[in-house]
Amino acid sequence: MRATIEARRDLGPDYEAALIESFVERLDATIAARVRAEMEGNGFRAHHPYAPPPPPPRKGGNPAITIALGSMGIGIPLTAIAAGNAGTAGLLLAWGGIVAINFAHAIGRWRSRD
Template sequence: MNSRQDDLKRDLDAALQTRKELGKEYEAEIVDSFLTRLDARIDAQVDQRVADRLAQHGVGREGRGGRSWSGPGKLPVISLIMAIPLTGIAAGADLAGIVVCWAGIVGVNVAAALGSRREQQAPRSGRSDWL
């Protein structure tokens, strides 16, 4: 058996021992807890297999040729391109419309920059914060 199967067997044994100690009253909660851990483990394995398969074909977070189509460097360029027609539309109202339009563009770019910085600083772990 590999380590994943050993971990799964240990989790199942722990769930069974807990059920013996607590009785039938807590059986549903124990089963739900075990199934939640099992589901998370399956999701992680599927995600890893998909990432491996995509990496074999040269696709992943970065597109072919190493170019990232979702990286933080693309948002400022896209937002400035979109700013031209948005400014034209907002200019129809008055100066306040232009100010609101550009405040929104700046806000989106600041939020994206802070989000990418937080993502880079966050420690990578195998477990989700939601579990």
């Protein structure tokens, strides 16, 4: 502010409007920087016109991953039990059921997208 007043004294009243406008712009930039720093310090993300929007909140985990991991978790002991008790037929029946469950889940997800 002192520099602006000194410049007005040196340049005269003809440049007063330009000096005031320049001072207000610098003041505005300083205030904006302080507000941005304060917001970022409190965990807020400062808005930038070219920043991508934040991702939408997720409602839960990916059910396809849950089904796949569940299939593997059930499939390993089921393979041992079915192959040990019923041989190849039991093994094929056990894994046929697991494949059918995964296929039904995939079809359900595919239909819900439409």
